[in-house]
Amino acid sequence: MTNSWIVIRTQKSLLSMRIDRRVPWVLLALIIMTLMIMVISIGYGEYPISPLNVIKTILGLSTNNPDYNFVIHTLRLPRVITAFLVGTALAIAGTIMQGLTRNPLAAPEIIGVEAGAGLFAVTIIVLFPSVPVFFLPIAAFTGAFIAAALVYLLAWANGSSPIRLILVGIGVGAIASAFTSVMITFGEISDVSQALVWLAGSVYGRTWEHVQALLPWLILFIPASLLLARELNTLNLGDEIARGLGSRVEWQRGLLLITCVALSGASVAAVGTIGFVGLMAPHLARQLVGNAHEGLVPTSALVGGLIVSFSDLLGRSLFAPIELPCGVVTAAVGAPYFLYLLYRNRNA
Amino acid sequence: MAIITPINSDFTHSEPALTTRKLTLAYDQAIVLNELDLAIPSGKITALVGSNGCGKSTLLRGLARLLKPIKGTVYLDSASIFKLSTKEVAKRLGMLPQSPVAPEGLTVRELVAQGRYPHQGWLQQWSEEDENFTKQALAITNMTELAERPLDSLSGGQRQRAWIAMALAQNTAILLLDEPTTFLDLAYQIEILDLLYDLNQVEGRTIIMVLHDLNQACRYADFVIALRQGQIVAQGIPADVMTEGTVREVFGLESRIVKDPVAGTPMCIPISRRSHPLTSNH
Amino acid sequence: MNTSQSYLQQQLPSKRSHSFRLLGLIVGILLLVVCSLISLTLGAADISPDVVWRALFAFDGSTNHLIITTVRLPRVLIASAVGAALAVAGSLMQGLTRNALADPGILGISAGAALAVVVSTFFWGSLSVQSYTWIAFAGGTIAAIVVYTLGSVGRNGMTPLKLILAGAVLSYLMSALTTGILILSQRTLDEIRFWLAGSVAGRDLDSLVQVLPYIVVGLIIAFSLSKQITALTLGEDVAKGLGLQIGWVKAIAAVAVVLLAGSAVSLAGPIGFIGLVVPHIVRFWVGVDYRWLLPYAAIWGAMLLSLADLAARLVIKPQELPVGIMTALVGAPFFIYLARRKIKS
Numbered sequence: 001m002t003n004s005w006i007v008i009r010t011q012k013s014l015l016s017m018r019i020d021r022r023v024p025w026v027l028l029a030l031i032i033m034t035l036m037i038m039v040i041s042i043g044y045g046e047y048p049i050s051p052l053n054v055i056k057t058i059l060g061l062s063t064n065n066p067d068y069n070f071v072i073h074t075l076r077l078p079r080v081i082t083a084f085l086v087g088t089a090l091a092i093a094g095t096i097m098q099g100l101t102r103n104p105l106a107a108p109e110i111i112g113v114e115a116g117a118g119l120f121a122v123t124i125i126v127l128f129p130s131v132p133v134f135f136l137p138i139a140a141f142t143g144a145f146i147a148a149a150l151v152y153l154l155a156w157a158n159g160s161s162p163i164r165l166i167l168v169g170i171g172v173g174a175i176a177s178a179f180t181s182v183m184i185t186f187g188e189i190s191d192v193s194q195a196l197v198w199l200a201g202s203v204y205g206r207t208w209e210h211v212q213a214l215l216p217w218l219i220l221f222i223p224a225s226l227l228l229a230r231e232l233n234t235l236n237l238g239d240e241i242a243r244g245l246g247s248r249v250e251w252q253r254g255l256l257l258i259t260c261v262a263l264s265g266a267s268v269a270a271v272g273t274i275g276f277v278g279l280m281a282p283h284l285a286r287q288l289v290g291n292a293h294e295g296l297v298p299t300s301a302l303v304g305g306l307i308v309s310f311s312d313l314l315g316r317s318l319f320a321p322i323e324l325p326c327g328v329v330t331a332a333v334g335a336p337y338f339l340y341l342l343y344r345n346r347n348a
Numbered sequence: 349m350a351i352i353t354p355i356n357s358d359f360t361h362s363e364p365a366l367t368t369r370k371l372t373l374a375y376d377q378a379i380v381l382n383e384l385d386l387a388i389p390s391g392k393i394t395a396l397v398g399s400n401g402c403g404k405s406t407l408l409r410g411l412a413r414l415l416k417p418i419k420g421t422v423y424l425d426s427a428s429i430f431k432l433s434t435k436e437v438a439k440r441l442g443m444l445p446q447s448p449v450a451p452e453g454l455t456v457r458e459l460v461a462q463g464r465y466p467h468q469g470w471l472q473q474w475s476e477e478d479e480n481f482t483k484q485a486l487a488i489t490n491m492t493e494l495a496e497r498p499l500d501s502l503s504g505g506q507r508q509r510a511w512i513a514m515a516l517a518q519n520t521a522i523l524l525l526d527e528p529t530t531f532l533d534l535a536y537q538i539e540i541l542d543l544l545y546d547l548n549q550v551e552g553r554t555i556i557m558v559l560h561d562l563n564q565a566c567r568y569a570d571f572v573i574a575l576r577q578g579q580i581v582a583q584g585i586p587a588d589v590m591t592e593g594t595v596r597e598v599f600g601l602e603s604r605i606v607k608d609p610v611a612g613t614p615m616c617i618p619i620s621r622r623s624h625p626l627t628s629n630h
Numbered sequence: 631m632n633t634s635q636s637y638l639q640q641q642l643p644s645k646r647s648h649s650f651r652l653l654g655l656i657v658g659i660l661l662l663v664v665c666s667l668i669s670l671t672l673g674a675a676d677i678s679p680d681v682v683w684r685a686l687f688a689f690d691g692s693t694n695h696l697i698i699t700t701v702r703l704p705r706v707l708i709a710s711a712v713g714a715a716l717a718v719a720g721s722l723m724q725g726l727t728r729n730a731l732a733d734p735g736i737l738g739i740s741a742g743a744a745l746a747v748v749v750s751t752f753f754w755g756s757l758s759v760q761s762y763t764w765i766a767f768a769g770g771t772i773a774a775i776v777v778y779t780l781g782s783v784g785r786n787g788m789t790p791l792k793l794i795l796a797g798a799v800l801s802y803l804m805s806a807l808t809t810g811i812l813i814l815s816q817r818t819l820d821e822i823r824f825w826l827a828g829s830v831a832g833r834d835l836d837s838l839v840q841v842l843p844y845i846v847v848g849l850i851i852a853f854s855l856s857k858q859i860t861a862l863t864l865g866e867d868v869a870k871g872l873g874l875q876i877g878w879v880k881a882i883a884a885v886a887v888v889l890l891a892g893s894a895v896s897l898a899g900p901i902g903f904i905g906l907v908v909p910h911i912v913r914f915w916v917g918v919d920y921r922w923l924l925p926y927a928a929i930w931g932a933m934l935l936s937l938a939d940l941a942a943r944l945v946i947k948p949q950e951l952p953v954g955i956m957t958a959l960v961g962a963p964f965f966i967y968l969a970r971r972k973i974k975s
Contacts, residue, residue, distance in 0.1 A: 004455075004457065004496060005474075007474055007479070008474075009474070009475070009476070015471045015472070016471075016472055016473055016474045016475045016476075016478075017473040017474050018461075018473065018474035102451060103791070103795075104452065105795045105799070106795075109802060110795070110798050110799060110802065154966055154970070155970070163791055164969060164970060166791065166794075166795065167731070167791070167794065167965075167966075167969035168966050168969055168970070170736070170794060170798045170965075171962045171963070171965040171966035171969060172962070172966070173798075174736075174902065174903075174958055174961075174962040174965065175958065175959065175962040175963070177805075177958070178954075178955045178958035178959050178962065179955075179959075181826075181827040181952070181954070181955050181958075182827075182951065182955050184823060184827070185823055185824055185827045185951075185952055185955075186949070189816065189819070189820055192819070192823070193813070193816055193819065196809055196812055196813050196819070197813055199809055200806070200809045200810060200813055227470065230465075230468070230473065233458075233462060233465075234462060234465050236450075236451045236454075237448065237450060237451070237459075237462060238445075238448055238449060240414060240443070240445040240448065241443075241444075241445065241448055241462075243413075243414050243434070243443075244412060244414065244438065244442060244443035244444070244445070245438050245462065245463070245465040245466055245518065246433075246434045246435035246436075246437060246438025246439070246465065246466035247434070247465065248434055275802060275806055286453065290453070290455070290458070291451060291453050291454045291455070291458060292458055294473075322814065324810065325810070325813065327806065328806060328807070328809070328810035328813075331802075331803060331806030331807065331810075332806075332807070332810075335799065335800075335802070335803035335806070338799050338803075339776065339780060339796075339799070339800075343780060
């Protein structure tokens, strides 16, 4: 029975769980790769620092250059950590969305959640350029929630249906984009430029404040997503089966949607719209550890973190000194991948 | 097909497994079944038959609490099915819809393990009991060999067996199936029905299924319910229900009922324009 | 084709008599003329209808006459041409894909054309309308091929969901890349942002004259295929059974779609939802027969875009909205309505 699963049970059978055999190794490998990318990313820049010194500085060991401390702790570390956290959040949101809609091609950016966040943030940037920066995440967050609520309500007809969720989401996204276009067309050209950078998704200049703003959401909702992973397995078999198995389908779907919107909203709020991570990460993770969401959710999260960390490094180094927003990098890589997925899923 | 050895709890009861009182079911306000009173015998195989759109699948969905009635209710052991928690119901009643679709790449074992969902909690996610029932369900349906294969790589018959295995792992006294043999080759149809028959005979599970084929319904079912436009036309043992009159009323078809040369159950032979033995040899 | 004709005639609802259809066509044309005339009189300076009349038929070179002939008339004509092109392209796409939600915007064809134009503006600066048009054709063609291939491969053929997802993602990619380019070059941004939202303003008659031949060719191809498209809407297998060479029909119809949508984009930027909404409106008058549906769509498309342009100029007077935003704000809710009604889970 256990040839593909690792089963964990306590002696008095209070607690039991199973997980795909591959999961622990995959997670370990992903963590090591992510740490390596982070170290390289921290060392890279106008002021290069060797990997060894990066590690020493972070661990608080003495190096012979006092500048390292400032460069790493104040300038580069928060940025790298933000990139990683945002990647994990987006990947989990994508995993949830794909499980919920039973469609491997659905992602928060396709169904209007990010467009809603984008609209609110761009509106703030263009109409109220003097509003302090910390207000931006709140606006983005509100936008994401309003868009998601609209999609859910409009897709409701005797219960929610995955296909309607996707199509209505595309429609709501189009409306939000239209309003965003109004802002882009009529704003001051300098404000518009700033809004576009934000829209493209960049971790440039992120500080510990951003990390602090992001962290509470992740601490609350990442564990929630792990707890709800089991429900995703059931929902994945279709509403009829899930209901037959005794799952409270609408309730679970509601909880999962809230988790999904909270995670993607928080990350859009922190760094703008970084596309295709929520789409790519779950697929790569599925190939690594299979379909069971208990293992898929954490794997996908780490894959997402790795993708965004790496994209940020690429965006900084490809056309240096010009810095490409990492959202553009993920889109450039992610869209062809998506088209490949669409092709591979042709029989779905 | 593996021979079933009863490890499970004894499912046999004497009371009806499911009863409905004034059950009224509708889709978008269009009433499909109106004030239906019905008692489904326990420990027996019951077949719902009727022409397309007569409401037999709707009735099945209603019995499985997948469709909320606008009036009346379904009783499971004298408790209204809508008053019980949905997990509680899922421990006693399993439902397999018509041609379900699994996500891409899902293995048979993962699917069957899903059947244990109602028996699990946040802490108990994979008990030994879960493991045993999954193993047993795979064995009964002869799927152990294929357990690691993804569902989308299997033949239609194997896939249907995997879904039935999932419903078995749920370990319910009552099993509802909506046309379990549609889109299957004839040999697989018989294989699936034989499997269900064994489950009923050896373990005493109550099986309620919608069947398209009248003759298969007569051969396998202990109890047949014939529906027409949301009304019960006839119910009882196949020999009583399957008359030329019932077939005419339910399907609008002239027929002759003969004895199935293999099973001895009633068999319906339709009468058509091309039915005269004299003209057929010209 | 004899069998197919009689079959189709059986399919068509009889209550839609010729006179009923003719009436609808005349109503459409009248509305179009009225819209255009109102459009000519309204603007930053309101010009009375008789001045408009004289500007058109007894031009005297005064400022008002100049405004009419060089600013407003081109705009009205371009709106009509673009509206007609988009509506016919949308009708063709809905017929070809048997998908009630198809539209050049939703399926990414406009986005493909727009990206191509943005990229070329980035590299070579402002270009002539003629070269815009060809670049837009190229971009639109590539997008159409990608979306269509991806939407139709697979065991169960083309499903509305697959097609629309392919279009949505392609559009998303295009806009991400467009954003990337615009970040790198503020010059491109300033030159192109109004066009990018979809607008029929600020183009002269000359641009229209240069693009018009492509639109006309596209319309002619579309109209001459109308019988075949009607047969195709019954399903590919049925159409094949009726003796249609569906490969050819689809390829030629796709050429018409790209010509029409590409021309529209090069003239006015990506304007969405006209191609989605118009076929549904005109189906009310004419049912499913494409011989009637296409001319209707052309007229009503022209009329609706003129109307949208009029509204776009009036809502925030003296500023004006790009008309593409106007159509999206009206069209996207319609899309949601259709998705709710036409797509069963």
